[in-house]
Amino acid sequence: PDDWSELDQKAVDTIRVLAADAVQKVGNGHPGTAMSLAPLAYELFQHTMRHDPSDPGWQGRDRFVLSCGHSSLTLYLQLFLAGYGLEMRDLEELRTWDSATPGHPEYSHTPGVEITTGPLGQGLASAVGMAMAARRERGLFDPDAPQGESPFDHFVYVICSDGDIEEGVTAEASSIAGRQQLGNLVVIYDDNHISIEDDTTVALSEDVVERYDAYGWHTQVVRGGENVVGIREALANAKAETGRPSFIALRTIIGYPAPEKMNTGAAHGAALGEPEVRSVKEILGFDPDKHFAIDDDVLAHARSVGQRGKAEHEAWDKQFADWAAANPERRALLERMARRQLPDGWHDKLPSWEVGGDPVATRKALQKILGEIGPELPELWGGSADLAESNNTTIKGADSFGPSTVSTNMWGQMSPYGRTLHFGVREHAMGSILNGIALHGGTRVYGGTFLIFSDYMRPAVRLAALMKLPTTYIWTHDSIGLGEDGPTHQPIEQLASLRAVPGLSIVRPADANETSAAVRAVLDNPTGPAGLALTRQNLPILEGTDADGVARGGYTLADASTGQPQLILIATGSEVQLAVEARKVFEDEGVPTRVVSMPCVEWFQAQDRSYTRHVIPPEVKARVSVEAAVSLTWHQFVGDDGECVSIEHFGASADYKTLFQQFGFTTQHVVEAGRRTLARAAEHNA
Amino acid sequence: PDDWSELDQKAVDTIRVLAADAVQKVGNGHPGTAMSLAPLAYELFQHTMRHDPSDPGWQGRDRFVLSCGHSSLTLYLQLFLAGYGLEMRDLEELRTWDSATPGHPEYSHTPGVEITTGPLGQGLASAVGMAMAARRERGLFDPDAPQGESPFDHFVYVICSDGDIEEGVTAEASSIAGRQQLGNLVVIYDDNHISIEDDTTVALSEDVVERYDAYGWHTQVVRGGENVVGIREALANAKAETGRPSFIALRTIIGYPAPEKMNTGAAHGAALGEPEVRSVKEILGFDPDKHFAIDDDVLAHARSVGQRGKAEHEAWDKQFADWAAANPERRALLERMARRQLPDGWHDKLPSWEVGGDPVATRKALQKILGEIGPELPELWGGSADLAESNNTTIKGADSFGPSTVSTNMWGQMSPYGRTLHFGVREHAMGSILNGIALHGGTRVYGGTFLIFSDYMRPAVRLAALMKLPTTYIWTHDSIGLGEDGPTHQPIEQLASLRAVPGLSIVRPADANETSAAVRAVLDNPTGPAGLALTRQNLPILEGTDADGVARGGYTLADASTGQPQLILIATGSEVQLAVEARKVFEDEGVPTRVVSMPCVEWFQAQDRSYTRHVIPPEVKARVSVEAAVSLTWHQFVGDDGECVSIEHFGASADYKTLFQQFGFTTQHVVEAGRRTLARAAEHNA
Known part of the structure; x- marks a missing residue:
């Protein structure tokens, strides 16, 4: 372009050289794409995007997602050049312990990194979520502003690779983006025909652009990674297209201009080697004996983007101040939401159920809970992967999120600012989109x-x-209790295997009241993801449930009559009722028995040792766990003398009562397990 | 069509009525698609497919995959009509305990069911694998026969639904099918615009046919589920197209002709209700008071397909006999493979490594193993999801599986009968395709x-x-030991969570020799899936490894010097070396210490109790597990007094030596854990 100066070209070439240097120094990494995408990334960060390197959290910023996270240098080098706080030393520390430049970009670790990427497909799919969130937030804060004139209007830019294009999760998310007509989303596909197995033609022959056409996207093709004029024009077209997401296929040569390795898989995921790095420097007119060098004037030129960013930020601040003055209530909501603080008194809206009342499936309880708290919590929204009627995820009266041109019998007219999400049968994209939101x-x-x-x-x-x-x-549908759909639909190992994920809370409430308490605890703790495991089948409303106990993950739901248990029954979800029934049998026989409801193992384990030892005293060795799932979770709780009532094989297709009977989830089985552990514990004490 | 008789129409209408009856009786299930797809399914089983109901395992049969497994009645009713052994009583027992007609079709449970389906997308993706396997097998047995003239030529038919189309795994697999030009694959998409959330337009606006065009498929559109002429013509076109997979979008009205519920989500996943079932019967001219009824002449007419199938089978038998006579060695291979029996002496080809020799990554060991056994085992084939160079999955000298028109620098010319698979970055489709194969x-x-x-x-x-x-x-790349790629790439919870899957064996060998033994054990036991967890980093060649011990899942790799251990160190994979080092420390201090290598927990747990108690004597309470993963697996092995050396949080980006040091995987840490458990055990014994 006309305003593309020698300094710009030098900056782009410096990126290539630094990428080669950084990977060469650590000895591993991905130089090729960082080299070939240098002009695109530079153009995005220097000319296209609205951002302010001095304030990476600025709400009005455009978002940038590097879906091909392995090419982290593509991002790090722009953050360095634009002045986000990364310096040359950080580039030298690429992929080393405690550096600001880990192998893949990590959210909340490096300023300017919007999202952790690396597992392919996730970035693009989450970017769809960001674009959706931008629209929903605009709807909450500034729904009536004309398009492009709100402080809440901005773009989401994505760079993705062949691998992202091949992953199914992007296919799912891209179809959703088409349905949602996300005009604020711009995806650039680095169409370099090379992946680790070299020429992608061994596995990829589809017409990717035609596929995005089929999804309803605006599509463009730009030939040549060096073609800055074409890149800029395509980006301008993409921004101008506000009725559809934009897809730009950019044909690049990976590793350009490395003479031996460009356009091969060798440039993708390994250091180029010292001779090739030298060649790159020579070809680009750099001193091959210098490493990690940048000319002062080049750096100063690139960092001048900071001034432009500040100016844009200031203009936005004024726009924002005007909006805030005109919308004091919305501003208060925005600030509350920014703190992720829920409104005072929202707990009062949570429904409760009378002990001994009609049995209620916990999924049905959820429906009632959402209906009650929905009006109090405008920030709460969501939907289902085509199971709304089974998951009961719909907030009563809420609009569906989608183009207003769409209307159906079940959901009425959709609204671009709607609250109910429809993911289709696309669970994976749903997960990624939730992350982006x-x-x-x-x-x-x-x-x-x-x-x-x-x-x-x-x-x-x-x-x-x-x-x-x-x-x-x-x-x-959280166990074999879902019944007739059979083993393909019955979770067996899912509870244990999800609990294995560090930082994920799995909550399996025992009845409707525990469900209410679980929703309370989850929403009160925005510190990480949580999964609610809810039943299809009805459950009795239990005596002794306790919201604070649920928030602590586990608690004594029914204590031994003496207060000194000889036997502890630990159960979750629909099996707590079996523990309660078994306790009666033991108490009738004179065995003091405690029932511990443990809806969330992770929360329980986060409690003080004094609490956990109070609930499960180590000296009480007779312990039984009861959960309609594999026992893996429970060995650590029941100990050497304990027993697990569990299912260690796949389920079957029948009504749930038959399945619980056939697979040993009965009061009688729990009692028998209790007798066995009592006998063992007695033997040890003898 | 001209030969479509009144009896055919009656049979189709009977299908609809029986579908409505069956779901109504059990009270839940999916009637709608079974009704609207009745003509298509009937046409497939009665006219299109080559099959013999009296021999569901006939090798020459066309395969049928019901990807929308929830519509199991679509398949069950054809199996009933065609005479696969399902009778009316079985239909009455739909979705009940121990019936032949579970909620979703189950492989090896109901004769005529080729594959378990239900989780959407899996059927279509696995069908791609079936079509690939058909070609590879043809290449092994009859490579030179002209197209369509081999006993190994047949078709794979798939019915799929909106949900299948939405799932990313089908997108991945369909792209692969296009690349592979699978002319033997015919997919019919039940384009009914309805899923559980009713009108699919809330989540699906893409042009599905255009998308399949983009994948390089042959595509057709047929309007109307009742349009048997159109269906037949499209199927004939699809069969005639042998250079590309075929996609037929069939526009149907779900639940047709239920007057109130057709074309709504209510017809998808719930019983129609007695009045609606009556209406269906009345509309179709059936007696509304009769249930589970079929006219004798209708049934006899449908079952006459058995004679046609037998005749085709006999013709094929002759063709097969001619082939067998001309190809005695290939025939022997076919028979050996049909028994899944490996050739005598193949163990001799497995390489071994000298104790104390150069350290070898177990992924590198695999490469050598594949190179040695590859020539012995023509049935062995596979590939990678674009990580061949990292996984070392390529059998040296093998052709790539793909169209012979494709040639690349790295892989040379592909062969339709090739042995090396290229999945692209599509792990999910890879998994489903392996199932189909x-x-x-x-x-x-x-x-x-x-x-x-x-x-x-x-x-x-x-x-x-x-x-x-x-x-x-x-x-x-089976732990933080992969190093610099960081937390997005470092497994933490994967080992434990995969071990939680019933029937899946996870094998994590400690060195190159255990890797050889692991491959031996996995290939010798074709009774279920197995995963090999292999290192990126080099591991020393250990003393004491034992192939039979590996096959038993766990064994004493280094015993206590006294033969009577006071301490047991249990480890897997790259951490076994730490246990070996720690043992030396303890032995030097006079603590008799045993090292148990446990490459496969599942195999170990399948051993006799006498063996497992011999390896881990219950009276030795001082036990430590060492595995660079969450401890979840190990509580049951180390017991109340034991210790787990584990990692309970996500990893980081650095070289692996730093990570092992920082995260506590050192000899010193194992020794400290050993001291703690020894102290606890001593306290208990005191």
Whole structure:
């Protein structure tokens, strides 16, 4: 372009050289894409995006997502050049212990990194969530402003790679983005035809652009990574297209201009080697004996973007101040949401159920809870992966989120600012989109499917845990208790395997009142993701449930009559009732027995030792766990003398009462297990 | 069509009535699609497919995959009509305990069911694997026969639904099918615009047919589920197109002709209700007071397909006999593979490494193993999800599986009968495709990716376990030991959470020799899926490894010098060396210490109690587990007095030596843990 100066070109070439240097120094990493995408990334950070390096959290900023996280240098080098606080020393420390430049970009670790990426497909899919969140937030704060004139209007830019394009989660999310007509989303596809197995043609022959056409996106093709004029024009077109998401296929040569390795898989994921690094420097007119060098004038030129960013920020501040003055209540909501603080007294809206009243499935309890708290918590929104009617995830009276041109019998007319999300049968994209929504702003979002299909979402759930995002999963049909759908739909190992994820809380309430308490605890603690495991089948309303006990993860629901238990029955969810029944049998026989309800193992383990030892005294060795799932979770709680009432094989298709009977989830079985552990404990004490 | 008789129409209408009856009786299920797809399914089973109801395992049969497994009646009713052994009583027992007609079709449970389906997307994706396996098997047995003239030529038919189309795994698999030009694959998409959340437009606005065009498929549109002429013509076109997979979008009205519920979500997943069932019967001219009724002449007419099938089978038998006579060696291979029996003496080809020799990463050991056994085991094939160079999954000298028109620098010219699979960055489809390959015939197939990305494959892995398929996963980079790529790539919870899957064996060898033994044990036991967890980093070649011990899952690698251990150190994979070092420290201090290597917990737990108690004597209470992963697996082994050396949080980006040091995987840490458990055990014995 006309305003592209020699300094700009030098900056771009410096990026290539620094990328080669950084990977060469640590000995491993991904130089190729950082080199070939240098002009695009530079153009984005220097000319296209609205951002202020001095304030990476500025609410009005455009978001940037590097979906191909392995090319972290693509981002780090822009953060360095633009002045986000990364300096040359940080680049020298690439991929080393405690550096600001880990192998893949890490959210809340490096200023300017909006999202942790690396597992392919997640970045693009989460960016769809960011674009959705931007629209929903605009709807909460500034719904009537004309398009482009609100302080809440901005763009989400994504760079993605062949790997992102191949992953199914992006296919799911891209279809959703098309349905949602996300005009604020711009994706640039680094179409370099190379991945680790070299020429992508061995696995990829589809017409990617045609596929994005089919999704309803605005598509463009730009030939040549060096083609800054074409890149700039395409980005301008993409921004101008506000009715559809934009897809720009940019044909690049990976590793350009490394003479031996460009356009090969060798440039993708390994250091180029010292001779090739030298060649790159020579070709670009740099001194091959210098490492990690940048000309002062180049750096100063690049960092001048900071002034432009500040000016944009100031202009936005004024726009924002005007809005705030005109919208004091919305401003208060915005500030409350920014703190992720819920309104005073919201607990009072949580429903409760009378002990001994009609049995209620915990998924049905959820429906009532959402209906009651929905009006109090405008930040709360969510939906389901085509199971709204089964998960009961719909807040009564809420609009569906979608183009207003769409209207259906069941959901009425959709609204671009709607509250009910429709993901289709796309659990994985749902998980990634929830991440993007949670990253984008202060809303509290949830997504529902059957617990078994948490398997489809795991990569996204793990990233939520890694980023400590307050996403909430509504996972209903939480055991063989779902009945007739059979083993393909019955979770067996899911509870244990989700509990294995560091930082993820799995909450399995025992009845409707515990469900209310679980929702309270989850929403009160926006420190990480949580999954609610809820039943399809009805459960009795139990005596002794306690909201504070639920928040502590586990508590004595029914104590031994003497206060000194000889036997402890630990149960979760629909099996707590069996423990309660078994306790009666033992108490009748004179065995003081305590029932511990443990809806959330993670919360329980986070309690002080004094509390956990109070609930499960170590000297009481006779212990039984009862959960309709694999026992893996429970060995640590029941100990050497203990017993697990569990299921260690796949389920079957029948009504749930038959299944519980056939698979040993009966009061009688719990009693027998109790007798065995009592006998063992007695033997040890003898 | 001209030959479509009144009896055919009556049969189709009977299907609708029986579907409504069956769901109504049990009170839940999915009637709608079984009703609207009746003509298509009937046409497939009565006219299109080559099959023999009297021999569901006939090798020459066309395969049928009901990807929308919830519509199991679509399949059950055809199996009933065609005479696969299902009778009216079975239909009456739909979705009940121990019936032949569970909620979703279950492989090896109901004759004629080729694959367990239900989790959406899996069926179509696995069908791609079946079509690939058909080609590979043809290449092994009859490579030179002209197209369509081999006894190994047949088709794979799939019915899929909106949900299948929305799931990302089908997007991945469909792109692969396009790349692979699978002319033997025919997919019919039930384009009914309805899913559980009613009108799919709330979540699906893409042009599905255009998307399949973009994948390189042959596409057709047929309007009307009743349009048998159009259906037949489209199926004929699809069969005639042998250079590309075929996609037929069939526009149907779900629940047709239920007057109130057709074309609504209510017809999808719930009983229609007695009045609506009556209406259906009246509309179709059936007696509304009769249930589970079929006219004798209708049934006889439908079952006459059995004679046609027998005749086709006989013709095929002759073709097969001619082939067998001309190809005695290939025939022997076919028979050996059908028994999943490996050739005598193949163990002799397994390489071994000298104790104390150069350290070797277990992923590198795998490469050598594959190179040695590859020539002996033609049934063995596989590849990677774009990580061949990292997973070392390529058998040296093998051709790549793909169209011969494709040639690349790294892989040379592809071959339609090739042995090296290229999945692209599509782990999920890889998992599903492996299932289809294993279901199709006697090959032994493996797929590789990083262990962390097993998360992307879980739904497919679970189905492999449920179906007991001998698929093998090569999961390298199995801990924080992968180093610089950081927390997004470092498995923490994956080992424990995969071990939680019933029927899945996770094998984590301690060195190159255990890797050889692990491959031996996995291939010798084709009774279910297995995952090999292999290191990126080099490991020393240990003294005391034992192939039979590996096959038993756990064994004494280094015993206490006295033969009577006071302390047991249990470790897996790269951490066994730490246990070995720690043992030396204890032995030097006079504490008799045993090291147990436990590469496969599942195999160990399957041993006799006498063996497991011999390896880990219950009276030795001082026990330490050492595994660079969450401790969840190990509580049951170390017991109340034990210690777990583990990592309960996400990893970090640095070289692996730093990470092991920082995260406490050192000899010193194991020794300290040993001292703690010894102290506790001593206290108990005091």
